[in-house]
Amino acid sequence: MTAPARVLIVGTGLLGTSLGLALNRADVGVEVWLSDLDPRRAALAGDLGAGRVGAPESGPDVAVVAVPPRATPMVALTLLRLYPHCSVSDMASVKSQPQAVIDGHLDVRARFVGGHPMAGRERSGPEGARADLFAGQPWVVAPGSFVGAVHLDRVLELVRLTGAEPVVMSAGRHDEAVAVVSHVPQVVASAVAAGLVSATPSALDLAGPGVRDVTRIAASDPQLWLEIVTANAGPVAVGLSEVVDRLTRVRDALSELAANPDSSTGTFTDISTDRDIHERSESELRALLVAGNRGRALLPGKHGAAAVEYAVVPVVIPDEPGALARLFVAAGEAGVNIEDVSIEHVPGQPVGLVELSVRPDQAVELTDALQRGGWRVH
């Protein structure tokens, strides 16, 4: 085993402090040390239980750099120089650029092993840190071409100690992947949100949950994202080009449609001289919407959750105390385990709709049993 005994975390923001909290537990058996340019932030992380402030006299086995992306290579090199036997990793969202800088330093590069935990929160700073932030989440480990096996092993072991699932891939593949699933969506969310700046107050009053979801991450720290996106400029530019192409095709189709309104729509007759334009425009838009459906469906559910598909049995119940209990008792007597339940509550109505999620092979059984018991199952 290559479990590290002493870990130094440099940078006690959300990620660094969460790492400290995950490692600094009796059952893990690691000595955790914390450092930050801002001593108050390090002290707060220490107070929260992430480790002790300072650096071990005999040097750490592993040092983890948890600072903003642009400072990452410099801090990593500093630590590689300070501690000649230490494995050094990082937590930055881009991997090729820091690796390239460190690979220029021939005598230390074997000890650097880049990493990127796929975890985060809207909140930043040690206050938002959580010991279970990484549990069950992928943590990319991206060893460079010159990595030493012992250092890779140590960093993999450290990742496992946090409860995360190490995923080994090259820096290049990592950066292309995060461009698609993170950096491009981030820039696009900002581009949509930027359009709200010139919207009228009455238009903003009509905003619903859809635009709120699409633009939520546009509230993120501009400096952090400036550093991330510029450090991954090539793959992000490629991804943005594809989005621009898709939007341009639909925009052109809609412009053509707007210039040739369909005279037949909504009347009892269906005669139009502009059928071609309409069919072309519609097929362009439909193709995008359908591709969007497909792409969205490819996203895994919550990490780890292998997304079991349950069958849903909808039951109308009287909205009175005890009705739910009677329903669950009835399900239990049928020998069916309720995996999930959602209640559509209709305030002021004497009935409600309860949706019971059960294993698909039990849905018919449950439906029959409930109907025999007088329940209104749909």
Next chain:
Amino acid sequence: MTAPARVLIVGTGLLGTSLGLALNRADVGVEVWLSDLDPRRAALAGDLGAGRVGAPESGPDVAVVAVPPRATPMVALTLLRLYPHCSVSDMASVKSQPQAVIDGHLDVRARFVGGHPMAGRERSGPEGARADLFAGQPWVVAPGSFVGAVHLDRVLELVRLTGAEPVVMSAGRHDEAVAVVSHVPQVVASAVAAGLVSATPSALDLAGPGVRDVTRIAASDPQLWLEIVTANAGPVAVGLSEVVDRLTRVRDALSELAANPDSSTGTFTDISTDRDIHERSESELRALLVAGNRGRALLPGKHGAAAVEYAVVPVVIPDEPGALARLFVAAGEAGVNIEDVSIEHVPGQPVGLVELSVRPDQAVELTDALQRGGWRVH
């Protein structure tokens, strides 16, 4: 007062059924009738308490068209012809196009008053309907140039009866507003999600909550959105052009950056012959990210959010058949009505966390009763 006595709702999907649930209550005093092309769907809406299936013999005072956008003008005209004294409204997401069609029918157009409740859910169909779907939400009423005052009054009164806040604006202003806050974000979300189709499985495994939020609405019904977006083609094309321009500027800046990597980044020196390129690229990206921050901050929170606040009582339960039933029986015996419930399922764990939502004044009572019964309440 011009409160309608008999309301006919044509189309019992999410919106139509929710409207029925909101109106069909003793304290509202309206007779609600339901119709749908699919009789099973109308029957389910009726069973849920949204009204009686059929049409009133003496004809309705107000008929509300709650069918897909493209069918809206035709169904509205049909009702205007069938019921010569009836005010007719609709619930479609675009207003100019149906209004223009109806304005072509000189003898009935005074009785049509377009409407659009700013409310919805990811779910569709009567199963997702809720009586409080409109409560506290804006409901745009867009009277045409030829509207009769009595019909406008009746529709405004109907909107108020649902608990919504009527917002009177022209069809044109409405359509421009929803292009910005709804239709453009919808198309852009699809364009991002479409990029996931060609992503590798290992890239998809790295997807986090950010891309899930940005693409959530890309899972919506393509046919519905095809009808909405093509019916509002002009304003959506304008909004998409602006997004395309913003993304193109950033894409160009990043391409330039990728072609001229900053040799200084991450080293101890800071000498670069490419300072200009870097500053130009960064300022382009920074401007977008900052504008995104500003635009996002302009979005109001949840509309009105008069939504009843429940107290949440978290209970840890063993993940075994019958446990939920026993919990609900215990709650029922304590005389407490469960308003909502959510289950945090922890795969592979022998326990689950159930959150019971109850009226705030019953939370302590429930907690005490459950604890006395040996439940692990937090």
